[in-house]
Amino acid sequence: MSLTEFFxxxxxxxxxxxxxxxxxxxxxxxxxxxxRRRRTLLDRLGRIHGAAHGAxxxxxxxxxxx
Amino acid sequence: MALNWFxxxxxxxxxxxxxxxxxxxxxxAALLTLTGLYLGFxxxxxxxxxxxxxxxxxxxxxxxxxxxxxxxVMAFYAGLGLVFNTRLSAxxxxxxxxxxxxxxFISLWTGALWGKPMWGAWWVWDARLTSELILLFLxxxxxxLQAAIEDPxxxxxASGLLALIGAVNVPIIYFSVQWWNTLHQGASISMxxxxxxxxxxxxxxxxxxLAFWMYTIAVVLTRVRCEIxxxxxxxxxxxxxxxxxxx
Numbered sequence: 001m002s003l004t005e006f007f008x009x010x011x012x013x014x015x016x017x018x019x020x021x022x023x024x025x026x027x028x029x030x031x032x033x034x035x036r037r038r039r040t041l042l043d044r045l046g047r048i049h050g051a052a053h054g055a056x057x058x059x060x061x062x063x064x065x066x
Numbered sequence: 067m068a069l070n071w072f073x074x075x076x077x078x079x080x081x082x083x084x085x086x087x088x089x090x091x092x093x094x095a096a097l098l099t100l101t102g103l104y105l106g107f108x109x110x111x112x113x114x115x116x117x118x119x120x121x122x123x124x125x126x127x128x129x130x131x132x133x134x135x136x137x138x139v140m141a142f143y144a145g146l147g148l149v150f151n152t153r154l155s156a157x158x159x160x161x162x163x164x165x166x167x168x169x170x171f172i173s174l175w176t177g178a179l180w181g182k183p184m185w186g187a188w189w190v191w192d193a194r195l196t197s198e199l200i201l202l203f204l205x206x207x208x209x210x211l212q213a214a215i216e217d218p219x220x221x222x223x224a225s226g227l228l229a230l231i232g233a234v235n236v237p238i239i240y241f242s243v244q245w246w247n248t249l250h251q252g253a254s255i256s257m258x259x260x261x262x263x264x265x266x267x268x269x270x271x272x273x274x275x276l277a278f279w280m281y282t283i284a285v286v287l288t289r290v291r292c293e294i295x296x297x298x299x300x301x302x303x304x305x306x307x308x309x310x311x312x313x
Contacts, residue, residue, distance in 0.1 A: 006107075010118035015183050019122045019176040023129070027281065030168055034288050041292055045299060045308035 075154050077294045078303045084287040091284035098277035105270035113267075122180040123267070127254060128275035130173035132282060133201060134236050136166035140208075141233040144226035156222035157297065159229060160212060161290035165282050167205035174198060185249060193242035194250035197235060204232040218297060 009016040074080045106124035113120035140162040147155040177195065178188040189195065208225050215221035238245075243252045254263055254271070263271075298304050 009121070010112070012117060012119035012183055015119055015179045016121050019125060019179045022175055023125050023172050026168055026172060030165065030285060034285055034292070037292050038288060041295055042308065042311055045295060045304065046311075048299070049305040049308040 075152055077154050077157065077298055078301070080154055081291055081294050081307070084291050088284050088287040088291075091280045091287065095277050095280035095284055098273055098280055102270055102274035102277050105266065105273060110266045110270050111264060116184060119180065119183050122176050123254070124270050124274045126173060126176040126180060127271055128278045129169045129176065130198065131275055132278045133166060133170035133173050133198070134239055136162055136169060136282060137201060137204070137229075137236055138233060140166060141229045144222075144229035147222055148226045148230070153297070154294075156219075156226065157290050157293040158286075159208075159222070159226065161286045161293055163205055163208050163212075164289070165285055167202060167209065169278070169282075170198065170202040170205060174202065190249050192248040192250055193246040194239065194248045197239040197242050200235055201232075201239060204228070204235060208232075 007013060074083055106121060112118055140159050143155040143159040146152060182188050208229055211225040211228055212221045215224055242248060243250055295304055
């Protein structure tokens with residue numbers, strides 16, 4: 001089976017690849033959205049709690065509890 | 067799973083557990099997808115009736131199964147939340163809904179792209195297709211109801227009720243091909259008659275189903291961690307997590 005033959009899917013290329021491409025794209029988008037949601041959330045929480053919780057970094061980057 | 071359910075029903079102890087498990091499910095999903103695609107495209111033979119077009123089945127059927135199964139799991143968690151008032155179950159129901167809606171859309175989309183060359187129509191109002199479309203609306207209704215009610219506990223109660231009532235639609239989808247005369251073909255696998263497919267086709271389909279399962283668990287565990295952090299953001303343990311994980 002040649003590569004062209006494989007990609008033509010016996011004349012059903014549009015239907016087969018249209019199904020697989022949209023499925024892959026949507027799943028990829030979902031993963032990106034969830035990962036981004038987590039990053040934004042941790043960012044925000046870090047800003048709120050980082051200051052309130054009293055974790056400070058001194059000049060050398062060491063963490064000291066106040 | 068031999069877990070201590072009472073311990074892990076607390077969001078604070080479920081959060082790290084979910085974080086440890088999610089990557090493994092992600093890796094399993096990737097490996098199973100590669101295996102499933104290899105089996106589906108290179109091992110499974112061409113269908114004598116439908117030619118290569120039938121290969122859509124390897125995502126269509128698993129996605130349709132997932133759309134129904136995720137709904138039942140979501141309704142189960144929503145019910146648990148309503149009865150026992152456990153916070154984690156409401157978070158789980160919320161975290162499951164978007165992925166369930168995604169698989170419902172995928173099954174409708176791939177169904178349309180399969181229906182066109184085989185039936186000559188993208189869409190028909192047959193019982194199977196219509197009830198699956200209603201499932202999509204149920205997911206979207208659940209998500210919008212959560213978003214529309216500001217108090218999170220009232221939102222969980224109202225949408226939990228919707229999820230439970232909507233669960234009646236799932237057996238309707240499943241049995242629609244038996245109860246009504248549908249254009250959609252009957253079940254590919256049945257309890258009484260076994261499989262109507264070649265063994266390699268069936269294997270590819272089952273591997274893809276497992277892959278979607280692992281994907282769902284990985285995504286939902288990651289999403290439920292976000293839900294937990296958002297809802298418990300004022301608690302001491304979230305403050306600790308925040309300063310630990312964001313440095």
